[in-house]
Amino acid sequence: ASYDMGGHDTFMHKEICEQPDAVDRVLRGRIDDRFSTVHLGGLNLDPREARTIRRIKILGCGTSYHAGLIGAGLIESMARIPADAEPASEFRYRNPVVDPDTLYIAVSQSGETYDVLAAVQELKRKGARVLGVVNVVGSAIAREADGGVYVHAGPEVCVVSTKCFTNTVTAFALLALHLGRIRDLSVTDGKRIIEGLRKLPAQIEEILKTEDQIKEIAEQYAGAQSMMFIGRVRGYPVALEASLKLKEISYIHAEAYPASELKHGPLALIEPALPTVAIVPDDDLLEKNRAALEEIKARSGRILAVAHQPQAKADHTIVVPKNEDELDPILMGIPLQLLAYHTALAMGRDIDKPRNLAKSVTVE
Numbered sequence: 124a125s126y127d128m129g130g131h132d133t134f135m136h137k138e139i140c141e142q143p144d145a146v147d148r149v150l151r152g153r154i155d156d157r158f159s160t161v162h163l164g165g166l167n168l169d170p171r172e173a174r175t176i177r178r179i180k181i182l183g184c185g186t187s188y189h190a191g192l193i194g195a196g197l198i199e200s201m202a203r204i205p206a207d208a209e210p211a212s213e214f215r216y217r218n219p220v221v222d223p224d225t226l227y228i229a230v231s232q233s234g235e236t237y238d239v240l241a242a243v244q245e246l247k248r249k250g251a252r253v254l255g256v257v258n259v260v261g262s263a264i265a266r267e268a269d270g271g272v273y274v275h276a277g278p279e280v281c282v283v284s285t286k287c288f289t290n291t292v293t294a295f296a297l298l299a300l301h302l303g304r305i306r307d308l309s310v311t312d313g314k315r316i317i318e319g320l321r322k323l324p325a326q327i328e329e330i331l332k333t334e335d336q337i338k339e340i341a342e343q344y345a346g347a348q349s350m351m352f353i354g355r356v357r358g359y360p361v362a363l364e365a366s367l368k369l370k371e372i373s374y375i376h377a378e379a380y381p382a383s384e385l386k387h388g389p390l391a392l393i394e395p396a397l398p399t400v401a402i403v404p405d406d407d408l409l410e411k412n413r414a415a416l417e418e419i420k421a422r423s424g425r426i427l428a429v430a431h432q433p434q435a436k437a438d439h440t441i442v443v444p445k446n447e448d449e450l451d452p453i454l455m456g457i458p459l460q461l462l463a464y465h466t467a468l469a470m471g472r473d474i475d476k477p478r479n480l481a482k483s484v485t486v487e
């Protein structure tokens with residue numbers, strides 16, 4: 124691509140640093156303070172229809188699938204509509220039941236990913252209603268969908284997705300708020316979420332200021348053979364995405380598990396040579412997450428926590444600013460983009476063009 128790096132050494136770094144502006148763009152012009160909701164011009168879904176949705180199924184690949192997992196959680200908690208996410212290619216090949224009361228949402232940065240496009244086409248052939256949460260305006264998936272939300276992350280050049288992930292999750296928060304306010308989300312909760320959304324750009328800015336600290340930590344983990352990422356409920360997709368980012372650009376093997384699953388198997392892997400990155404937000408699951416840190420420490424595992432306050436059991440904590448519980452995953456992913464970045468940099472990797480990968484997979 125012919126975009127310039129604007130003084131950064133890589134597009135990935137540039138795109139990580141652009142996130143305060145990118146998030147500002149996805150919010151701009153959409154917030155309605157009077158009714159504590161958001162307007163999504165291209166959604167093409169009237170309130171009466173929105174009230175009849177019984178279930179939401181989100182489809183995407185890779186990072187977009189992970190954004191969809193967080194999106195499903197946002198929709199369930201704010202709109203109280205059962206929602207889940209699934210890799211688009213898996214969905215397509217398992218002959219899924221296509222249900223008229225389900226709203227389908229296709230997620231894609233490029234809007235050209237073949238597996239997602241094919242899933243959308245299959246769904247439309249079966250009469251389903253499909254929305255898009257897409258970055259590239261006028262792309263194939265955006266055109267094929269019945270309506271949707273543009274995520275306005277701007278052009279993303281680096282093969283691995285960073286700012287588009289953050290913007291996609293933020294776009295899902297907008298959609299969840301919109302659906303919630305049509306259904307049972309109160310004015311007060313709507314206001315609370317809007318205030319949280321407005322804080323995001325400045326809070327991202329704050330996180331970016333901790334880059335030097337993250338770089339130092341990354342340099343200590345750069346030699347690891349393998350890393351474990353854990354989180355619970357909202358934190359689990361953050362762990363999945365952080366582990367994908369690390370493997371894509373550093374080629375370090377990484378696993379992501381729900382923290383609650385540790386004792387059902389992966390705890391066997393824990394030893395000093397296998398560091399764990401733990402997502403530990405200050406929410407109702409804080410004590411549960413702390414218990415997991417204790418279990419890891421008892422096996423002499425090294426721990427890096429991403430948390431709202433320093434964690435006694437962790438060897439390092441990256442402290443991020445607190446937002447509303449629902450929106451915390453947006454912020455907690457950002458230091459882990461920098462962790463992957465500086466780990467890969469310390470290992471001399473070709474960050475913008477990792478081996479074996481293409482920016483958009485337009486073939487099967």
Ligand code: AGP
Binds near residue numbers: 184185239283371483
């Ligand atoms: C992102 O870091 C990856 N390179 C990849 O998983 C990507 O998210 C996936 O291929 C989907 O692409 P899309 O969002 O353009 O559809």
